Amino acid sequence: MKRKFRKGIAFIMAVIMALSVCLTGCGDEDVTADGKVIIELVQYKPEAVDIFEELEAKFNATHDDIELRIDSPNDAMTILKTRFIREDNPDIIGIGGDINYSNFLDADMFMDISDFDGLADIKENYLQINKDLEYVPQEGVYACPYMSNAAGVLYNKDMFEEHGWEIPTTWSEFTALCEEIEAAGIQPLYFGFLDSWTTLAPWNAIAVNLCESDITYQVNAGDATFSEAYREVAIMEKELLQYAQPNPVAYGYNDACTAFARGESAMYVIGNYAISQIKSVNPDMNIDSFVFPANENAEDNILNSGNDLMFCIMEDCEYKEEAYEVLRFLLEDENVQLYIEDQSAVPCKKGDFELPSELDGMSYYIENGIIADYQDHHYPSEMSVDAMIQTYLIDESSDALETFLTRFDTEWVRYNRDIIQKVQEYEESLEN
Numbered sequence: 001m002k003r004k005f006r007k008g009i010a011f012i013m014a015v016i017m018a019l020s021v022c023l024t025g026c027g028d029e030d031v032t033a034d035g036k037v038i039i040e041l042v043q044y045k046p047e048a049v050d051i052f053e054e055l056e057a058k059f060n061a062t063h064d065d066i067e068l069r070i071d072s073p074n075d076a077m078t079i080l081k082t083r084f085i086r087e088d089n090p091d092i093i094g095i096g097g098d099i100n101y102s103n104f105l106d107a108d109m110f111m112d113i114s115d116f117d118g119l120a121d122i123k124e125n126y127l128q129i130n131k132d133l134e135y136v137p138q139e140g141v142y143a144c145p146y147m148s149n150a151a152g153v154l155y156n157k158d159m160f161e162e163h164g165w166e167i168p169t170t171w172s173e174f175t176a177l178c179e180e181i182e183a184a185g186i187q188p189l190y191f192g193f194l195d196s197w198t199t200l201a202p203w204n205a206i207a208v209n210l211c212e213s214d215i216t217y218q219v220n221a222g223d224a225t226f227s228e229a230y231r232e233v234a235i236m237e238k239e240l241l242q243y244a245q246p247n248p249v250a251y252g253y254n255d256a257c258t259a260f261a262r263g264e265s266a267m268y269v270i271g272n273y274a275i276s277q278i279k280s281v282n283p284d285m286n287i288d289s290f291v292f293p294a295n296e297n298a299e300d301n302i303l304n305s306g307n308d309l310m311f312c313i314m315e316d317c318e319y320k321e322e323a324y325e326v327l328r329f330l331l332e333d334e335n336v337q338l339y340i341e342d343q344s345a346v347p348c349k350k351g352d353f354e355l356p357s358e359l360d361g362m363s364y365y366i367e368n369g370i371i372a373d374y375q376d377h378h379y380p381s382e383m384s385v386d387a388m389i390q391t392y393l394i395d396e397s398s399d400a401l402e403t404f405l406t407r408f409d410t411e412w413v414r415y416n417r418d419i420i421q422k423v424q425e426y427e428e429s430l431e432n
Helices: 002-023 046-062 076-085 099-106 117-121 124-132 157-163 171-183 196-210 215-220 231-243 253-261 272-281 320-330 333-343 357-367 385-394 400-415 417-431
Strands: 037-043 066-071 092-095 144-148 151-156 267-271 287-290 307-313
Touching: 037 076, 037 320, 046 066, 046 320, 046 333, 066 320, 076 092, 092 099, 092 320, 099 307, 117 320, 124 144, 124 307, 144 333, 151 157, 151 196, 151 272, 157 287, 171 231, 196 231, 196 253, 196 267, 196 385, 215 417, 231 385, 231 400, 253 267, 253 272, 267 272, 272 287, 272 357, 287 357, 307 320, 320 333, 385 400, 400 417
Parallel strands: 037 066, 037 092
Antiparallel strands: 092 307, 144 307, 151 267, 151 287
């Protein structure tokens, strides 16, 4: 009996010790056996796993005092959120500039990296995009933008040259071009709206031209409504359907990429992120791009570009200088160029980098900073705006537009009550 009691006490003590280890990092090491500081980076782009493995190996081969460990899991955001709950944070996370960043920042999870010297090399536009993602203005810098993307219109360059089609710079020119392409017996556009997230590609590309970049803040402050701001955006996206294949909701993203790669359409309204998928079907396809011409004044056109990958150091990271050294390494010109070539990406760093040839038609806007962030980077995922747009696009009733816009305003309030209150309290504090 006494022996069983002693075994029970020993088991309980072992459990308590195991729990204490888990609460302080679940057993993760901070330093290797040979004295190297371990910096763990978790990044959310599984499609970039190969280039990150290459960068990890390169870093570790050139640093004697730091060991970099990079994890690129599938469904990284779910994994990160689970780890945050367990207080098992990595040192650095690589995420996109979207609502997740806004939420993590609002929860005080990120370190202020204002003193990081590498920020001086980042283009101001992309730093400002992150400031715009703050629910209310905060002092400090909490992310280092690394790579951005660009969304507009990809087009079959050989097909355009063969028919002598000119690149449109206004909405009227764009619709006229679509009609000219149709007259030649070719499908102008192809969509994969079965995957509802793809409805956001034309939505964002149009909205950045017709709406102010801080429209969500204006709505939260009570100074604007989406019913007014998004009316023309919704009308124009639906007008695109007349130039698309029949029933675009029956086809997914892969279908659209494949169709465009096979020459079944002359243009594809999507971002640079689709280039690798298209090239996997037709490696020799000659692709170029242009900014979506949503305006009637060409000089008013803006490129839809946002922070696709940026690095945030967690507030509880114990090795700030070592984490900074990792960021400096990633920002070395050679490493930036490696990532650009691997992912057909757009660098956030200043410098003379070679962009993918498929983005030649957008290069002027990229180089001169004529950009605006994706509107959907401000949308809460629970609101499912992509599904709302998809429903609107297939709704043929006479009140489809009003139904959609009214629902947008209603759902926004439903899913953003806390943020709306926070913004309005902030605005009141300024007045007082």
